[in-house]
Amino acid sequence: MLSGLLVAASLTLSAQNSATITLKADEGKEIIPKEIYGQFAEHLGSCIYGGLWVGPDSDIPNIDGYRTDVFNALKALKIPVLRWPGGCFADEYHWMDGIGPRENRPKMVNNNWGGTIEDNSFGTHEFLNLCEMLGCEPYISGNVGSGSVEEMAKWVEYMTSEGDSPMARLRRQNGRDKAWKVKYLGVGNESWGCGGSMRPEYYSDLYRRYQTYCRNYDGNRLFKIASGASDYDYNWTKVLMERVGHSMHGLSLHYYTVSGWSGSKGAATQFDNDDFYWTMGKCREIEDVVKKHCAIMDQYDKEKRIALMLDEWGTWWDEEPGTVRGHLYQQNTLRDAFVASLTFDIFHKYTDRLKMANIAQIVNVLQSMILTKDEKMVLTPTYHVFKMYNVHQDATHLPLDIDCRVMNLEGQRNRMHRSETLRTLPMVSATASKDKEGKIHLSISNVDVENAQEITIHLPGVKATKAVGEILTSKNITDFNSFENPDNVKPVPFKEAKIKKGVLTIKLPAKSIVTLELL
Ligand code: AHR
Numbered sequence: 001m002l003s004g005l006l007v008a009a010s011l012t013l014s015a016q017n018s019a020t021i022t023l024k025a026d027e028g029k030e031i032i033p034k035e036i037y038g039q040f041a042e043h044l045g046s047c048i049y050g051g052l053w054v055g056p057d058s059d060i061p062n063i064d065g066y067r068t069d070v071f072n073a074l075k076a077l078k079i080p081v082l083r084w085p086g087g088c089f090a091d092e093y094h095w096m097d098g099i100g101p102r103e104n105r106p107k108m109v110n111n112n113w114g115g116t117i118e119d120n121s122f123g124t125h126e127f128l129n130l131c132e133m134l135g136c137e138p139y140i141s142g143n144v145g146s147g148s149v150e151e152m153a154k155w156v157e158y159m160t161s162e163g164d165s166p167m168a169r170l171r172r173q174n175g176r177d178k179a180w181k182v183k184y185l186g187v188g189n190e191s192w193g194c195g196g197s198m199r200p201e202y203y204s205d206l207y208r209r210y211q212t213y214c215r216n217y218d219g220n221r222l223f224k225i226a227s228g229a230s231d232y233d234y235n236w237t238k239v240l241m242e243r244v245g246h247s248m249h250g251l252s253l254h255y256y257t258v259s260g261w262s263g264s265k266g267a268a269t270q271f272d273n274d275d276f277y278w279t280m281g282k283c284r285e286i287e288d289v290v291k292k293h294c295a296i297m298d299q300y301d302k303e304k305r306i307a308l309m310l311d312e313w314g315t316w317w318d319e320e321p322g323t324v325r326g327h328l329y330q331q332n333t334l335r336d337a338f339v340a341s342l343t344f345d346i347f348h349k350y351t352d353r354l355k356m357a358n359i360a361q362i363v364n365v366l367q368s369m370i371l372t373k374d375e376k377m378v379l380t381p382t383y384h385v386f387k388m389y390n391v392h393q394d395a396t397h398l399p400l401d402i403d404c405r406v407m408n409l410e411g412q413r414n415r416m417h418r419s420e421t422l423r424t425l426p427m428v429s430a431t432a433s434k435d436k437e438g439k440i441h442l443s444i445s446n447v448d449v450e451n452a453q454e455i456t457i458h459l460p461g462v463k464a465t466k467a468v469g470e471i472l473t474s475k476n477i478t479d480f481n482s483f484e485n486p487d488n489v490k491p492v493p494f495k496e497a498k499i500k501k502g503v504l505t506i507k508l509p510a511k512s513i514v515t516l517e518l519l
Pocket of ligand 1: 190312366
């Protein structure tokens with residue numbers, strides 16, 4: 001538990017249990033790119049094997065080897081983009097080991113993640129076919145750390161060349177005639193750490209060299225992404241902007257809601273209210289981090305041609321007792337759902353620069369959408385937030401003014417809150433958008449664990465007469481979905497919203513998240 005550190009924390013609230021929001025329906029400018037709702041699948045623990053893939057001979061129902069239950073749940077989520085094969089794994093992955101007849105594929109040790117033996121039965125074909133079936137863009141993370149330029153160049157040719165090239169011929173021998181479309185290509189991952197322990201100056205040169213040989217074949221247009229900084233490493237962003245500049249289309253960034261990198265990170269399901277509020281503060285700190293990286297990018301790229309790609313984010317707790325060390329399997333409570341909703345509320349505000357985000361990770365690892373155990377599957381509270389929020393994908397962001405109670409987190413500043421601006425936690429977080437058909441959606445989170453809030457939303461210029469939607473809440477903030485009780489935390493219809501004379505009023509129960517459509 002994190003709470004030991006918090007005894008002296010000064011958490012003060014004023015008594016007011018109400019909030020006022022004003023929706024600025026005519027001030028929408030930026031589109032929320034659907035890629036903000038991206039996912040990440042790494043060869044780590046049971047994300048791929050047992051999570052997404054069981055193989056065609058499994059007793060677990062599957063479609064050509066992909067778990068049917070997981071596939072159907074992911075299809076319903078409208079995933080826009082899926083990053084693979086890592087993470088740290090990517091810089092030890094040699095793609096040629098993962099093609100051809102599965103029984104002939106060589107094995108390797110997954111050194112980053114528990115020393116597990118990787119049999120390469122899920123490789124390029126299995127991944128790209130899955131993306132086609134899900135209707136999402138693949139995001140390939142290439143190996144710079146331990147791979148060669150030639151290896152990366154040939155991978156691009158293998159996947160995307162239509163002609164009679166050597167790699168296209170090899171692909172055809174392996175059963176795939178038509179090239180896949182691959183847009184996003186990551187040139188290394190965490191090159192400052194597990195991806196090669198490099199200095200930004202050295203990596204910048206390597207990036208320039210590797211990307212030179214990653215070609216656009218037959219109408220496929222690569223969007224090349226340089227390996228970016230970890231959270232507060234602003235120098236990495238500065239050096240890359242200076243030295244790489246427009247030879248990259250995107251620059252990545254990783255930010256985890258984590259209490260620290262050494263020692264216990266806290267249990268996923270056992271925490272108190274102080275821990276919860278600390279987590280909300282840490283999660284909201286991503287706004288400050290994004291703003292600072294954007295400000296550096298602005299100095300070198302005023303036209304915002306280079307995108308910021310937050311290709312790893314989410315909560316990182318201690319692994320569940322009894323699970324394999326290094327497999328990063330963690331439960332997921334209503335607290336994680338709030339990390340998702342608050343993070344999206346922030347992401348929506350920075351989409352002039354932030355063009356993609358990928359939560360870590362899709363199944364069975366860190367803040368996952370889905371947990372599996374043999375033939376069983378549960379949807380996590382985070383899954384439900386992603387589903388409730390997917391109405392905002394590709395919609396126009398509508399600004400909000402929010403006036404609400406604020407908690408003072410001053411006493412918690414030593415727990416990795418580096419930002420000077422984040423000493424307070426607003427009790428209400430919200431976001432709004434207008435989709436292509438003109439429908440307005442509003443998502444509101446009541447962060448207060450103990451008190452319901454009367455929320456008054458002014459809707460000047462909006463001709464709506466009612467609001468319908470769903471609410472996600474539960475008895476305890478520590479509640480989660482287990483294999484025995486899979487529907488413990490799930491959204492239900494929300495019918496309490498009323499609109500009168502352009503004002504929407506709702507009573508939002510303690511610790512609840514709602515998404516409404518204005519009709
Ligand atoms: O998501 C787990 C790991 O976190 C990734 O492999 C790595 O990129 C990051 O450190």
